[in-house]
Amino acid sequence: xxxxxxxxxxxxxxxxxxxxxxxxxxxxxxxxxxxxxxxxxxxxxxxxxxxxxxxxxxxxxxxxxxxxxxxxxxxxxxxxxxxxxxxxxxxxxxxxxxxxxxxxxxxxxxxxxxxxxxxxxxxxxxxxxxxxxxxxxxxxxxxxxxxxxxxxxxxxxxxxxxxxxxxxxxxxxxxxxxxxxxxxxxxxxxxxxxxxxxxxxxxxxxxxxxxxxxxxxxxxxxxxxxxxxxxxxxxxxxxxxxxxxxxxxxxxxxxxxxxxxxxxxxxxxxxxxxxxxxxxxxxxxxxxxxxxxxxxxxxxxxxxxxxxxxxxxxxxxxxxxxxxxxxxxxxxxxxxxxxxxxxxxxxxxxxxxxxxxxxxxxxxxxxxxxxxxxx
Numbered sequence: 001x002x003x004x005x006x007x008x009x010x011x012x013x014x015x016x017x018x019x020x021x022x023x024x025x026x027x028x029x030x031x032x033x034x035x036x037x038x039x040x041x042x043x044x045x046x047x048x049x050x051x052x053x054x055x056x057x058x059x060x061x062x063x064x065x066x067x068x069x070x071x072x073x074x075x076x077x078x079x080x081x082x083x084x085x086x087x088x089x090x091x092x093x094x095x096x097x098x099x100x101x102x103x104x105x106x107x108x109x110x111x112x113x114x115x116x117x118x119x120x121x122x123x124x125x126x127x128x129x130x131x132x133x134x135x136x137x138x139x140x141x142x143x144x145x146x147x148x149x150x151x152x153x154x155x156x157x158x159x160x161x162x163x164x165x166x167x168x169x170x171x172x173x174x175x176x177x178x179x180x181x182x183x184x185x186x187x188x189x190x191x192x193x194x195x196x197x198x199x200x201x202x203x204x205x206x207x208x209x210x211x212x213x214x215x216x217x218x219x220x221x222x223x224x225x226x227x228x229x230x231x232x233x234x235x236x237x238x239x240x241x242x243x244x245x246x247x248x249x250x251x252x253x254x255x256x257x258x259x260x261x262x263x264x265x266x267x268x269x270x271x272x273x274x275x276x277x278x279x280x281x282x283x284x285x286x287x288x289x290x291x292x293x294x295x296x297x298x299x300x301x302x303x304x305x306x307x308x309x310x311x312x313x314x315x316x317x318x319x320x321x322x323x324x325x326x327x328x329x330x331x332x333x334x335x336x337x338x339x340x341x342x343x344x345x346x347x348x349x350x351x352x353x354x355x356x357x358x359x360x361x362x363x364x365x366x367x368x369x370x371x372x373x374x375x
Contacts, residue, residue, distance in 0.1 A: 003173055004234025005372075006180070007084025008318050009076035009227035011055075012305050013048035016075060018083065022322050025330040026347050030304040033207050033220065038191040045194035046206045048222035048306035062141045065128055067106045068223065069188035072311075073138040074145055076225035077184050081146070084229045086180070088146050097151040097172045100139040101165040101185040103158055103310035103362075106132050108190050138186055150178065158362030159275060160244060161185070162226070162313020163370055167241045169230050179231065185314035186225035194221055202279050202363055208334040209303040211276040212286050212341060219277040222306025226314025236321040237373045239355070240264060244368030250280045253361055257288035260369040261357065269371075270353035271297035271329055271344075273316045277307045281361045290340060293357070297348065298341045299323070303333035313360045317370070320356040324374040327351055 010016060013031030014024050031048040050072060058075050066074075081088065088096070109132035116124045131137055136154040143152045151172060155165050162185040169181040197203040197219075204218030230238070242263050245256045272293060276282040277300070289298060301319055308315055323329050329344040337345065354373055361367045 003170060003230045003238050004232065005228055005236045005238070005321050006231040006234040007080040007086065007229035008321065009079030009083065010318055011050055011072045011076045011225040012315070013050055013222050013224060014305060015051060016054040016079065018318065018322065025301065025304055026328065028331045028333065030333055031222065031306060036191050036194070043195065045191060045203070046220055047189045047194065048220060049189060050224050060145050062144050066141055067109045067132045067188060069106050069186050070138040070141045072188065072223065072225035073100065073184050073186040074142050076186070076227035077142050077146070077182055080182060080227035080229045086229065090147070093147045094149055095178055096148055096180040096182060097178050098139060098143055098148050099165045099169055099181060099183045100136070100154040101161040101183065101310055101313060102135055102138070102154060102156055103161055104187060104193055105135045106137055106188065107193055108188055109133060111190060111192055142184065158364035158366050159309050159312050160360040160362040160366040160368040161310055162317070163241065163244065163358065163360045163368035166238060166370060167243055170241055173230065181230045182227060183230060183314065184225060184227045185311040187223050187308050187310040189221055189223040197221060204278060209278045209306070210334045210336070211278060211300045211303055211332060212282045212335055212339045213278065216279050216282065219279055219302065219307040222308050224308055224311050226311050226318050228314060228317060235374070236324055239371045239373045241370040242368060244366065246365050247367065248365065253280070253284035253367060254287045256367045257284055257359065257361060258292055260359070260367065261288055261292035264357050264369055264371045265293050267355060269293055269296045269355050269357055270350055271299060271323065272357045272359060273320045274298055274300040275302070275312065275316065275360045276300040277302040279363065281363070285359060285361055286341060295342065297329060297344055297350065299329045299332055299344050316358045316360065320358050320372050323350065324353055324356055324372060327353055
Protein backbone atom coordinates (compact mmCIF):
# COMPACT_ATOMS: atom_id res chain seq x y z
CA UNK A 1 0.00 0.00 0.00
CA UNK A 2 1.38 3.44 -0.93
CA UNK A 3 0.87 6.41 1.36
CA UNK A 4 0.91 10.11 0.59
CA UNK A 5 2.25 13.21 2.28
CA UNK A 6 -0.63 15.43 3.39
CA UNK A 7 1.31 17.94 5.47
CA UNK A 8 4.85 18.84 6.54
CA UNK A 9 6.56 20.80 9.33
CA UNK A 10 10.14 22.03 9.56
CA UNK A 11 12.33 23.31 12.41
CA UNK A 12 15.89 23.92 11.23
CA UNK A 13 18.97 26.09 11.89
CA UNK A 14 17.63 28.26 9.04
CA UNK A 15 14.33 28.78 10.86
CA UNK A 16 10.87 27.23 10.67
CA UNK A 17 8.17 26.99 8.03
CA UNK A 18 8.36 24.99 4.83
CA UNK A 19 8.14 27.94 2.44
CA UNK A 20 10.53 30.13 4.40
CA UNK A 21 13.31 27.56 4.79
CA UNK A 22 12.85 26.33 1.24
CA UNK A 23 13.29 29.82 -0.19
CA UNK A 24 16.46 30.36 1.82
CA UNK A 25 17.87 27.07 0.54
CA UNK A 26 17.03 28.03 -3.05
CA UNK A 27 18.95 31.28 -2.51
CA UNK A 28 22.02 29.29 -1.46
CA UNK A 29 21.93 30.33 2.19
CA UNK A 30 23.45 28.22 4.95
CA UNK A 31 23.17 28.16 8.73
CA UNK A 32 25.59 30.14 10.87
CA UNK A 33 27.81 28.17 13.20
CA UNK A 34 27.70 28.67 16.97
CA UNK A 35 30.55 27.70 19.30
CA UNK A 36 29.67 25.64 22.36
CA UNK A 37 31.97 24.76 25.24
CA UNK A 38 31.96 22.86 28.52
CA UNK A 39 33.18 24.23 31.84
CA UNK A 40 35.01 21.00 32.66
CA UNK A 41 36.86 20.75 29.33
CA UNK A 42 39.01 23.07 27.25
CA UNK A 43 37.76 21.95 23.85
CA UNK A 44 35.03 23.92 22.01
CA UNK A 45 32.92 22.83 19.04
CA UNK A 46 31.04 24.49 16.21
CA UNK A 47 27.39 23.51 15.74
CA UNK A 48 24.33 24.69 13.82
CA UNK A 49 21.65 25.66 16.33
CA UNK A 50 17.96 26.40 15.84
CA UNK A 51 17.47 30.17 16.40
CA UNK A 52 15.37 31.12 19.41
CA UNK A 53 12.98 33.02 17.15
CA UNK A 54 12.00 29.74 15.49
CA UNK A 55 10.17 28.60 18.62
CA UNK A 56 8.16 31.73 19.26
CA UNK A 57 4.41 31.25 19.42
CA UNK A 58 4.54 27.75 20.91
CA UNK A 59 3.31 27.59 24.50
CA UNK A 60 1.83 24.69 26.42
CA UNK A 61 2.08 23.58 30.07
CA UNK A 62 3.70 20.31 28.92
CA UNK A 63 6.58 22.22 27.35
CA UNK A 64 7.29 24.47 30.32
CA UNK A 65 10.08 22.21 31.60
CA UNK A 66 10.61 20.13 28.47
CA UNK A 67 13.99 19.86 26.81
CA UNK A 68 14.75 21.48 23.46
CA UNK A 69 14.21 18.23 21.56
CA UNK A 70 10.58 18.08 22.71
CA UNK A 71 9.94 21.71 21.80
CA UNK A 72 11.40 21.21 18.32
CA UNK A 73 9.18 18.16 17.82
CA UNK A 74 6.06 19.96 19.03
CA UNK A 75 6.55 22.90 16.65
CA UNK A 76 7.24 20.66 13.64
CA UNK A 77 4.33 18.35 14.41
CA UNK A 78 1.83 21.17 14.88
CA UNK A 79 3.00 22.81 11.64
CA UNK A 80 2.53 19.53 9.74
CA UNK A 81 -1.07 19.23 10.95
CA UNK A 82 -1.73 22.89 10.17
CA UNK A 83 -0.33 22.61 6.64
CA UNK A 84 -2.63 19.66 6.02
CA UNK A 85 -5.63 21.62 7.31
CA UNK A 86 -6.26 18.92 9.93
CA UNK A 87 -7.88 19.90 13.21
CA UNK A 88 -7.55 17.25 15.87
CA UNK A 89 -10.89 16.69 17.53
CA UNK A 90 -11.55 13.72 19.78
CA UNK A 91 -12.68 11.42 16.95
CA UNK A 92 -9.79 12.42 14.72
CA UNK A 93 -7.27 11.95 17.53
CA UNK A 94 -8.39 8.35 17.90
CA UNK A 95 -7.58 7.64 14.26
CA UNK A 96 -4.05 9.04 14.12
CA UNK A 97 -0.82 7.24 15.00
CA UNK A 98 2.38 8.96 16.11
CA UNK A 99 5.90 7.72 15.32
CA UNK A 100 9.06 9.41 16.52
CA UNK A 101 12.48 8.88 14.95
CA UNK A 102 15.31 9.68 17.35
CA UNK A 103 19.03 9.03 17.43
CA UNK A 104 20.75 10.73 20.37
CA UNK A 105 17.67 11.68 22.37
CA UNK A 106 17.39 14.23 25.16
CA UNK A 107 21.08 14.55 25.96
CA UNK A 108 20.90 17.98 27.63
CA UNK A 109 18.59 17.00 30.48
CA UNK A 110 20.11 13.53 30.76
CA UNK A 111 23.56 15.04 31.32
CA UNK A 112 22.13 17.50 33.84
CA UNK A 113 20.24 14.75 35.70
CA UNK A 114 23.29 12.53 36.17
CA UNK A 115 25.61 15.46 36.82
CA UNK A 116 23.54 16.35 39.87
CA UNK A 117 23.66 12.73 41.09
CA UNK A 118 27.43 12.51 40.66
CA UNK A 119 27.95 15.86 42.33
CA UNK A 120 25.56 15.55 45.28
CA UNK A 121 24.57 11.90 45.50
CA UNK A 122 21.48 9.86 44.61
CA UNK A 123 19.29 11.99 46.88
CA UNK A 124 19.79 14.87 44.44
CA UNK A 125 18.03 12.99 41.62
CA UNK A 126 15.38 15.31 40.21
CA UNK A 127 11.90 13.82 39.63
CA UNK A 128 11.27 16.68 37.20
CA UNK A 129 14.32 15.93 35.06
CA UNK A 130 14.10 12.15 35.02
CA UNK A 131 11.10 11.87 32.62
CA UNK A 132 13.08 13.92 30.09
CA UNK A 133 15.96 11.42 30.08
CA UNK A 134 14.03 8.67 28.29
CA UNK A 135 13.93 8.41 24.50
CA UNK A 136 10.14 8.55 24.26
CA UNK A 137 9.80 11.84 26.19
CA UNK A 138 9.20 13.95 23.02
CA UNK A 139 6.54 11.50 21.81
CA UNK A 140 4.81 11.67 25.18
CA UNK A 141 4.72 15.48 25.13
CA UNK A 142 3.39 15.76 21.58
CA UNK A 143 0.77 13.03 22.07
CA UNK A 144 -0.51 14.86 25.15
CA UNK A 145 -0.57 18.24 23.39
CA UNK A 146 -2.48 16.84 20.43
CA UNK A 147 -4.70 14.58 22.49
CA UNK A 148 -3.60 11.58 20.43
CA UNK A 149 -4.90 8.38 22.01
CA UNK A 150 -3.92 6.00 19.22
CA UNK A 151 -0.68 4.12 18.70
CA UNK A 152 2.47 6.01 19.72
CA UNK A 153 5.96 4.68 19.05
CA UNK A 154 9.57 5.86 19.31
CA UNK A 155 12.21 4.35 17.04
CA UNK A 156 15.85 4.77 18.01
CA UNK A 157 18.59 4.48 15.40
CA UNK A 158 21.15 6.48 13.47
CA UNK A 159 20.65 8.90 10.57
CA UNK A 160 18.57 6.29 8.71
CA UNK A 161 15.96 6.05 11.46
CA UNK A 162 13.66 8.62 9.82
CA UNK A 163 13.19 6.45 6.74
CA UNK A 164 12.72 3.37 8.94
CA UNK A 165 9.88 5.25 10.62
CA UNK A 166 8.18 5.69 7.24
CA UNK A 167 8.34 1.92 6.69
CA UNK A 168 6.76 1.39 10.09
CA UNK A 169 4.07 3.95 9.25
CA UNK A 170 3.13 1.92 6.16
CA UNK A 171 2.64 -1.14 8.32
CA UNK A 172 0.49 0.75 10.81
CA UNK A 173 -1.64 2.38 8.13
CA UNK A 174 -2.53 -1.05 6.75
CA UNK A 175 -5.00 -1.04 9.64
CA UNK A 176 -8.14 0.74 8.46
CA UNK A 177 -8.77 1.97 12.00
CA UNK A 178 -6.13 4.66 11.31
CA UNK A 179 -6.59 7.57 8.92
CA UNK A 180 -3.30 9.36 9.54
CA UNK A 181 0.20 8.78 10.84
CA UNK A 182 2.35 11.68 12.03
CA UNK A 183 6.06 10.87 11.68
CA UNK A 184 8.48 13.17 13.49
CA UNK A 185 12.28 13.14 13.49
CA UNK A 186 14.00 15.33 16.05
CA UNK A 187 17.39 16.07 17.57
CA UNK A 188 19.03 18.48 20.03
CA UNK A 189 22.67 19.52 20.33
CA UNK A 190 25.04 19.38 23.29
CA UNK A 191 28.80 19.59 23.85
CA UNK A 192 28.82 15.96 25.00
CA UNK A 193 27.51 14.78 21.63
CA UNK A 194 30.13 16.76 19.75
CA UNK A 195 32.89 15.29 21.88
CA UNK A 196 31.63 11.77 21.24
CA UNK A 197 31.43 12.22 17.46
CA UNK A 198 34.93 13.76 17.47
CA UNK A 199 36.30 10.71 19.26
CA UNK A 200 34.69 8.59 16.55
CA UNK A 201 36.56 10.74 13.98
CA UNK A 202 33.37 11.91 12.32
CA UNK A 203 33.44 15.59 13.28
CA UNK A 204 35.32 18.51 11.79
CA UNK A 205 36.34 21.50 13.88
CA UNK A 206 34.65 24.20 11.80
CA UNK A 207 32.46 24.67 8.71
CA UNK A 208 32.09 24.28 5.84
CA UNK A 209 30.90 20.73 5.26
CA UNK A 210 32.37 19.58 1.93
CA UNK A 211 30.16 16.87 0.42
CA UNK A 212 31.66 14.14 -1.76
CA UNK A 213 35.19 15.40 -1.09
CA UNK A 214 38.11 13.04 -1.76
CA UNK A 215 39.12 13.57 1.86
CA UNK A 216 36.55 12.85 4.57
CA UNK A 217 37.08 15.91 6.72
CA UNK A 218 33.97 15.30 8.80
CA UNK A 219 30.63 16.90 9.58
CA UNK A 220 29.11 19.63 11.76
CA UNK A 221 26.24 18.57 14.03
CA UNK A 222 22.93 20.42 14.01
CA UNK A 223 19.54 20.27 15.68
CA UNK A 224 15.87 20.66 14.84
CA UNK A 225 12.93 18.56 13.71
CA UNK A 226 11.00 17.45 10.67
CA UNK A 227 7.41 16.22 10.65
CA UNK A 228 5.37 14.53 7.94
CA UNK A 229 1.66 13.78 8.15
CA UNK A 230 0.95 10.62 6.15
CA UNK A 231 -2.49 9.82 4.77
CA UNK A 232 -3.97 7.76 1.97
CA UNK A 233 -4.27 10.89 -0.17
CA UNK A 234 -1.85 13.80 -0.49
CA UNK A 235 0.21 15.96 -2.83
CA UNK A 236 3.21 13.57 -3.01
CA UNK A 237 3.06 9.78 -2.90
CA UNK A 238 5.55 7.48 -1.20
CA UNK A 239 5.67 4.92 -3.99
CA UNK A 240 8.08 2.60 -2.24
CA UNK A 241 9.90 2.61 1.09
CA UNK A 242 12.84 0.23 1.05
CA UNK A 243 13.45 -1.50 4.42
CA UNK A 244 17.19 -0.98 3.97
CA UNK A 245 19.69 -2.98 5.96
CA UNK A 246 22.73 -3.02 8.22
CA UNK A 247 26.41 -3.11 7.30
CA UNK A 248 29.05 -4.48 9.66
CA UNK A 249 31.91 -2.50 8.16
CA UNK A 250 31.99 0.91 6.52
CA UNK A 251 33.36 -0.71 3.38
CA UNK A 252 30.10 -2.67 3.05
CA UNK A 253 27.87 0.41 3.04
CA UNK A 254 28.21 0.76 -0.74
CA UNK A 255 26.82 -2.75 -1.29
CA UNK A 256 23.65 -2.05 0.67
CA UNK A 257 23.18 1.33 -1.02
CA UNK A 258 23.49 -0.31 -4.44
CA UNK A 259 20.85 -2.85 -3.47
CA UNK A 260 18.52 -0.09 -2.28
CA UNK A 261 19.04 1.97 -5.44
CA UNK A 262 18.52 -1.06 -7.72
CA UNK A 263 15.19 -1.73 -6.04
CA UNK A 264 14.05 1.90 -6.26
CA UNK A 265 15.39 2.52 -9.78
CA UNK A 266 12.68 0.52 -11.56
CA UNK A 267 11.25 3.68 -13.12
CA UNK A 268 12.80 6.89 -14.40
CA UNK A 269 14.32 8.92 -11.56
CA UNK A 270 14.62 12.69 -11.90
CA UNK A 271 16.80 13.42 -8.88
CA UNK A 272 18.24 11.93 -5.69
CA UNK A 273 18.44 13.56 -2.26
CA UNK A 274 21.64 12.22 -0.74
CA UNK A 275 22.77 12.00 2.89
CA UNK A 276 26.38 13.00 2.09
CA UNK A 277 27.80 14.81 5.11
CA UNK A 278 31.59 14.90 4.82
CA UNK A 279 32.20 11.43 6.30
CA UNK A 280 32.66 7.91 4.88
CA UNK A 281 28.99 8.11 3.81
CA UNK A 282 29.94 10.35 0.88
CA UNK A 283 32.18 7.85 -0.87
CA UNK A 284 29.74 4.98 -0.34
CA UNK A 285 26.82 6.95 -1.79
CA UNK A 286 28.91 8.43 -4.60
CA UNK A 287 30.05 5.01 -5.81
CA UNK A 288 26.55 3.56 -5.60
CA UNK A 289 24.97 6.52 -7.39
CA UNK A 290 27.54 6.49 -10.21
CA UNK A 291 26.87 2.81 -10.91
CA UNK A 292 23.08 2.63 -10.51
CA UNK A 293 21.64 6.08 -11.36
CA UNK A 294 24.51 7.93 -13.11
CA UNK A 295 22.23 10.38 -14.93
CA UNK A 296 20.12 11.51 -11.98
CA UNK A 297 20.60 14.97 -10.51
CA UNK A 298 22.00 14.71 -6.96
CA UNK A 299 21.41 17.09 -4.05
CA UNK A 300 22.45 17.09 -0.40
CA UNK A 301 21.26 19.66 2.15
CA UNK A 302 23.81 18.82 4.86
CA UNK A 303 26.26 21.65 4.01
CA UNK A 304 23.41 24.14 4.50
CA UNK A 305 21.68 22.68 7.59
CA UNK A 306 24.37 20.48 9.14
CA UNK A 307 24.02 16.83 10.15
CA UNK A 308 20.70 16.56 11.98
CA UNK A 309 21.06 12.79 12.65
CA UNK A 310 17.59 11.76 13.90
CA UNK A 311 15.93 14.73 12.20
CA UNK A 312 17.95 14.46 8.98
CA UNK A 313 15.93 11.69 7.32
CA UNK A 314 12.69 13.66 7.62
CA UNK A 315 14.47 16.80 6.39
CA UNK A 316 15.50 14.96 3.24
CA UNK A 317 11.99 13.66 2.58
CA UNK A 318 10.61 17.18 3.00
CA UNK A 319 13.24 18.48 0.59
CA UNK A 320 12.41 15.88 -2.03
CA UNK A 321 8.68 16.61 -1.73
CA UNK A 322 9.30 20.35 -2.04
CA UNK A 323 11.56 19.88 -5.07
CA UNK A 324 8.91 17.78 -6.82
CA UNK A 325 6.23 20.32 -6.01
CA UNK A 326 8.25 23.40 -7.05
CA UNK A 327 10.11 21.69 -9.92
CA UNK A 328 13.55 22.95 -8.89
CA UNK A 329 16.46 21.92 -6.68
CA UNK A 330 18.59 24.19 -4.45
CA UNK A 331 22.35 24.49 -5.01
CA UNK A 332 24.72 22.02 -3.36
CA UNK A 333 27.07 24.12 -1.24
CA UNK A 334 30.86 23.68 -0.91
CA UNK A 335 31.12 20.77 -3.34
CA UNK A 336 34.12 20.32 -5.62
CA UNK A 337 33.23 20.65 -9.32
CA UNK A 338 35.48 17.68 -10.08
CA UNK A 339 33.03 15.33 -8.32
CA UNK A 340 31.89 12.62 -10.72
CA UNK A 341 28.21 13.14 -10.02
CA UNK A 342 25.60 15.33 -11.63
CA UNK A 343 25.32 17.78 -8.74
CA UNK A 344 23.07 20.83 -8.66
CA UNK A 345 25.83 23.42 -8.20
CA UNK A 346 23.29 26.20 -8.72
CA UNK A 347 19.54 26.59 -8.36
CA UNK A 348 18.43 24.05 -10.94
CA UNK A 349 15.01 23.79 -12.62
CA UNK A 350 13.63 20.27 -13.04
CA UNK A 351 10.53 20.83 -15.17
CA UNK A 352 7.95 18.04 -15.15
CA UNK A 353 9.92 16.05 -12.55
CA UNK A 354 7.85 13.12 -11.34
CA UNK A 355 10.03 10.91 -9.14
CA UNK A 356 12.80 11.26 -6.60
CA UNK A 357 14.83 8.91 -4.44
CA UNK A 358 15.77 9.77 -0.86
CA UNK A 359 18.82 8.02 0.60
CA UNK A 360 19.87 7.76 4.24
CA UNK A 361 23.16 6.14 5.15
CA UNK A 362 23.66 6.42 8.89
CA UNK A 363 26.88 6.59 10.85
CA UNK A 364 26.07 3.53 12.94
CA UNK A 365 25.72 0.89 10.21
CA UNK A 366 22.15 1.48 9.00
CA UNK A 367 20.99 2.45 5.51
CA UNK A 368 17.55 2.99 3.97
CA UNK A 369 15.85 4.62 1.00
CA UNK A 370 12.48 5.49 -0.47
CA UNK A 371 10.95 6.79 -3.70
CA UNK A 372 8.54 9.71 -3.93
CA UNK A 373 6.26 10.52 -6.86
CA UNK A 374 4.04 13.41 -7.84
CA UNK A 375 1.24 13.17 -10.37
